[in-house]
Amino acid sequence: MSIIIFIVILLVLVVSHEFGHFIVAKKSGIRVDEFSFGFPPKIWGKKVGETTYNLNALPFGGYVKIFGENGDYENIKEEDKKRSFVNKPRYIQAMVLVAGVVMNFLVAWLLLSVGFMSGLPSSSSMAPSGSTVGDQHITITSVIKGSPAENAGFKTGDKLIKLSTSKDYTEVSSSESVQYFVKKHVNEAIAVDFLRGPDAKEITVTPLNNKDGSPAIGIAMDTIGTLKLPVHKAVWEGLKLSTNLVVGTAEGFYKLISQAVVGKGDMSAVTGPIGIVGVVGDAAKFGFIYLLSFTALISINLAVINLLPFPALDGGRLLFLLIEKIKGSRINPKVGNIVNMIGFGLLMLLMVFVTYHDIIKLIK
DSSP, X not given: OXXXXXXXXXXXXXXXXXXXXXXXXXXXXXXXXXXXXXXXXXXXXXXXXXXXXXXXXXXXXXXXXXXXXXXXXXXXXXXXXXXXXXXXXXXXXXXXXXXXXXXXXXXXXXXXXXXXHHOEEEEGGGOOTTOOEEEEEEEEEEEOTTSHHHHHTOOTTOEEEEEEOSSOEEEOOSHHHHHHHHHHTXXXXXXXXXXXXXEEEEEEEOOEEOTTSOEEOSEEEEEXXXXXXXXXXXXXXXXXXXXXHHHHHHHHHHHHHHHHHTTOOXXXXXXXXXXXXXXXXXXXXXXXXXXXXXXXXXXXXXXXXXXXXXXXXXXXXXXXXXXXXXXXXXXXXXXXXXXXXXXXXXXXXXHXXXXXXXXXXXXX
């Protein structure tokens, strides 16, 4: 079931991204020859007007084939030049290239806005002025790697209800109540009652001393509840959250890439298709709104990734346009196509590498 949900999410996000390229190219008078979801082999195809629409077997991406995008301007017939991507002004080419990213941002904004209208999980401290966060619980927001909590099986999103030992217990009313109880019972087994989605569970964990000597189980907590907003506020908060996610995701990618350059990259922080399927399954268990939020996050990630100045990505194509603007002439199409092919090959190798690590994580 998780695989089906993942494919549906990917279908929505990829089609949205490619539709951005498609519609801006069409409106700019550029001919679009093909609109495809997935990669070959082809399962189904139909030509409507001048564009062929394809459904391919490998649902891990998609593309639009825009006339003249390969830059081979010398072999374009004179009568076709007006409808060629490469013969349009550079600002129009840039608009076509960035349109996919914009669509991913708009999809995320729409999903988060709908989430706020329906009731989105939110920190009580981050609620807009005049708004009320209902159904509040002390919720785990992160689990430290290698900590007693991770070893015991706690996950982000678990809602803490009660902590108890053989002689003591406390109802969880605040983050401070959890911290106080843990400090009282260092090196003792603590039974933790919590909710994971709709399911009540219990896990036993033993606090250990941190490097600074303070006892802890290795979690971060916050008061999380359901924030439901009227339409106008939901749209505004959806925009703010989408923008913050773009900034946070960009900072995360910068940190990951900069660490990789100096040989300190952590592959555990990278998840490929197999890993995402698992996360999608977890999100679906927590409920539709969680799945909606996760889809928005994937959409933001796709937007940021595609803006990276790497060959074969939209950001790489934008970089080519900038280079052409600076040098005052076009890049040799043969050179551009070779660079893009190499970039695509490297991306496929990266995908295989990340997928391998996803499989290793599952085996472990």
